[in-house]
Amino acid sequence: MRRLTRLIACGALTLALAGLHGMANAQRTALPIVDRDVHMGVASCAGSTCHGAVAPLPGIGILQNEFTTWQQRDKHATAYRVLLNDRSKRIAKNLGLDAAHTAAVCLDCHADNVAADKRHRTFQITDGVGCEACHGGAGRWIGTHIAANATHERNIENGLFPSANPVERARLCISCHFGDERRFVTHRIMGAGHPRMSFELDTFTSLQPAHFIVDNDYRQRKGSWNGVQIWAIGQAMAISMVMDRLTDPKQNRDGLFPELVFFDCHSCHSPMSELNWAPRRATGLGPGVPKLNDANFLMLQVIADRVDPELGRQLKERTLALHRASNQNFEGMVNEARQVKAIADQLVPRFAQRAFGSEDIRAMMAGILGNGLSGEYVDYAGAEQATMALGTILNAMRQTGIIDQGRFNQANSVLDKVFEAVKSDERYTPATFLAALREYREKAP
Ligand code: HEC
Ligand code: HEC
Ligand code: HEC
Ligand code: HEC
Structure with missing residues (x-):
């Protein structure tokens, strides 16, 4: 256990x-798994000048190495992969599922299992609990959140999940x-x-x-x-x-x-x-x-x-x-x-x-x-x-x-x-x- x-x-x-x-x-915000926005996939956030820096970058207030932290130290990054391990195979067999990594009952928590029409071509289910599983589909805000006049409130209006609250x-x-x-x-x-x-x-x-x-x-x-x-x-x-x-x-x-x-x-x-x-x-x-x-x-x-x-x-x-x-x-x-x-x-x-x-x-x-x-x-x-x-x-x-x-x-x-x-x-x-x-x-x- x-x-x-x-x-x-x-x-x-x-x-x-x-x-x-x-x-x-705020209570009424849809959770990312059912929000109305297109989910782009983790690769869209991982550029080295975006959130994929190797170490924190000085300057704009956020660390910019969030992807690196997530990929190297955060269990959410392996949440999909664990569905392929022996324990998951055993769970799937005991429940009569074909396989854990294709079953919605597992993917709903171990990945960003949004509906097919919410998945951009760059989206990958194998990312596990990726950025957008917590921050909401980036379809509308991915472009605007880096604009000079971007604010947290405006990002939320554009579909960013209010996880700071x-x-x-x-x-x-x-x-x-x-x-x-x-x-x-x-x-x-x-x-x-x-x-x-x-x-x-x-x-x-x-x-x-x-x-x-x-x-x-x-x-x-x-x-x-x-x-x-x-x-x-x-x-x-x-x-x-x-x-x-x-x-x-x-x-x-x-x-x-x-x-x-x-x-x-x-x-x-x-x-x-x-x-x-x-x-x-x-x-x-x-x-x-x-x-x-x-x-x-x-x-x-x-x-x-x-x-x-x-x-x-x-x-x-x-x-x-x-x-x-x-x-x-x-x-x-x-x-x-x-x-x-x-x-x-x-x-x-x-x-x-x-x-x-x-x-x-x-x-x-x-x-x-x-x-x-x-x-x-x-x-x-x-x-x-x-x-x-x-x-x-x-x-x-x-x-x-x-x-x-x-x-x-x-x-x-x-x-x-x-x-x-x-x-x-x-x-x-x-x-x-x-x-x-x-x-x-x-x-x-
Ligand atoms: C009211 C009693 C009860 C409570 C409370 C309960 N269980 Fe169980 N649990 C059982 C019974 C009965 C079985 C089936 C035992 C069997 O198949 O022989 C079982 C089986 C299991 C097994 C499988 C064990 C095996 O031999 O393979 C696991 C794991 C388990 N429970 C976990 C939990 C967890 C985690 C919780 C709390 C969230 C929990 N149980 C709460 C009664 C309970
Ligand atoms: C989409 C579902 C999902 C959401 C949303 C989610 N988690 Fe998780 N979380 C998981 C899964 C699945 C695991 C187990 C992954 C693994 O072990 O590979 C996990 C693991 C963790 C762990 C590691 C636990 C351990 O035993 O080491 C922590 C800490 C954690 N989550 C914190 C959070 C926090 C804080 C939030 C909210 C900001 C959150 N999670 C939101 C699904 C989720
Ligand atoms: C309601 C959400 C939820 C569902 C549904 C769910 N899981 Fe999990 N699972 C979690 C969370 C959260 C953890 C991490 C628990 C912790 O460490 O606190 C976890 C942990 C695990 C682990 C242990 C991972 C590790 O790092 O050791 C395995 C294996 C697992 N889940 C397999 C499955 C399988 C297979 C299914 C489908 C039958 C499934 N889960 C369904 C949320 C879920
Ligand atoms: C399990 C949930 C979860 C996942 C997955 C996750 N985050 Fe976060 N993130 C949070 C929480 C909680 C906060 C703190 C609250 C806030 O500022 O919204 C946060 C904050 C942030 C911030 C704001 C920092 C600041 O100073 O304002 C950025 C940027 C960020 N995350 C990027 C990412 C990126 C990129 C990924 C994917 C590689 C990611 N997050 C994955 C939960 C998550």
């Missing part, structure tokens, strides 16, 4: 306070890293051999790795967001999008059972000799029942309690009701999912408008550590999300100047042990996680 790679602190996380460029109506970025990433109405990794696909998936917007933006630097020039062009805010928006959007699927009759059940992908994988998949069950406040469930994967809920609760205590109170109540209903009856679960989604959708704009200054950042750290040490995050999925959150928060502390580089390095080396504890879900034990967390709390800023 997937391993959690350690977040490398990098310059991509933003510093300053919220800018709200392009927020209005964290709400839109979350919608984009999660559409493949969890799914949407069109693409979805079901438990059957996982049973056939697909790896487990997890996602955190700020961490994954850095891990990709980011091929952009958020500096003053960037902030002026695109607005600015700090890492904790991006994390917060990512958590609320994840819940909103997961609840969309859980309320979708085409995706929320599989024969006799609800779709198992919504549930905590390890509540079914763990050795029976490991007697790890313990009661948890946030679920209220007893032993021996599968529980919905609540990792994002655990994070969102901390953020909501801080930003909007009334919505936080509602979230807590509705989350407990959702867990209860998930073990009682299907319609009840779907109704509760709708209510939870409504709360998450109210939180998204609250987070987008909030500055997330130093008091907030400290409160998040205290909240995550407090709940973590009280045993709320001992299930693997929760531990994994909490660990990524701590990474994001620590980075934000350094970047907003709450702590200096020396203090950061010190804390970061202790945080490495927490990351080590969640590196592999198969070797994970709550005891090592809690011990690492305890040590981090002692030495954390």
Whole structure:
């Protein structure tokens, strides 16, 4: 199963306070896979004086080596190629597909699988998750985005996807890293051999790795967001999008059972000799029942309690009701999912408008550590999300100047042990996680 790679602190996380460029109506932008524009293919972006420089170029504000970074270090560049490997062959065989690299169910996430009439003659499906799978079909903007009077707003009008906006970025990433109405990794696909998936917007933006630097020039062009805010928006959007699927009759059940992908994988998949069950406040469930994967809920609760205590109170109540209903009856679960989604959708704009200054950042750290040490995050999925959150928060502390580089390095080396504890879900034990967390709390800023 997937391993959690350690977040490398990098310059991509933003510093300053919220800018709200392009927020209005942004929700309605079509995702690249269904946008109305022609997709040109990666080669169209890769010229050495465009985005294919070997090293960053000085001068125009952007790095211009984005293609080189993507090709050499970004897993999206190999997303198509993995469909040809043995694991994919096995998945395809188990699902009765002819081949993974020709099946839409795989190509929809592992490539820029746009309709045939949206593919320019230079387009190649073998590019995998190429530039336009995230930045939108370049048919209209490829010429105009290099004009002297080009602006980010005008590029967006011409079909550039607004990925600088964290709400839109979350919608984009999660559409493949969890799914949407069109693409979805079901438990059957996982049973056939697909790896487990997890996602955190700020961490994954850095891990990709980011091929952009958020500096003053960037902030002026695109607005600015700090890492904790991006994390917060990512958590609320994840819940909103997961609840969309859980309320979708085409995706929320599989024969006799609800779709198992919504549930905590390890509540079914763990050795029976490991007697790890313990009661948890946030679920209220007893032993021996599968529980919905609540990792994002655990994070969102901390953020909501801080930003909007009334919505936080509602979230807590509705989350407990959702867990209860998930073990009682299907319609009840779907109704509760709708209510939870409504709360998450109210939180998204609250987070987008909030500055997330130093008091907030400290409160998040205290909240995550407090709940973590009280045993709320001992299930693997929760531990994994909490660990990524701590990474994001620590980075934000350094970047907003709450702590200096020396203090950061010190804390970061202790945080490495927490990351080590969640590196592999198969070797994970709550005891090592809690011990690492305890040590981090002692030495954390
Ligand atoms: C909803 C989007 C989605 C769909 C549908 C999907 N995948 Fe994936 N797949 C992903 C993502 C995202 C990852 C990376 C997960 C991670 O590392 O966090 C991944 C990872 C993989 C990996 C592991 C790659 C590696 O680097 O080790 C394989 C193999 C794979 N997918 C094959 C398939 C096959 C075959 C299909 C079709 C049956 C398929 N996928 C359908 C999104 C999807
Ligand atoms: C998995 C999604 C993804 C893929 C694939 C991707 N990008 Fe990006 N890109 C982003 C995100 C997220 C940002 C940061 C938000 C923004 O500025 O829009 C970004 C930013 C950029 C920027 C803006 C930098 C700035 O300072 O304004 C450029 C230029 C860019 N990408 C070029 C490319 C090129 C060229 C490719 C293909 C070789 C590519 N991207 C592939 C997600 C992606
Ligand atoms: C079109 C679908 C798609 C979109 C959109 C997308 N991804 Fe991915 N992503 C994938 C697939 C598929 C993989 C696995 C590729 C592989 O392993 O070869 C992946 C892998 C990754 C990985 C590597 C994970 C690991 O285990 O090493 C990171 C990090 C990542 N994506 C971040 C992002 C971010 C951030 C965004 C949004 C800006 C994003 N992705 C948008 C499909 C997508
Ligand atoms: C409610 C219980 C339950 C949950 C939750 C659950 N699974 Fe499963 N899983 C099963 C069952 C039952 C099987 C089929 C076992 C068999 O065929 O013998 C299975 C099979 C699998 C297999 C195939 C194992 C093999 O022997 O080949 C994989 C991989 C898998 N699940 C992954 C996951 C992932 C990833 C998640 C979380 C997203 C998950 N499961 C959540 C019950 C569950």
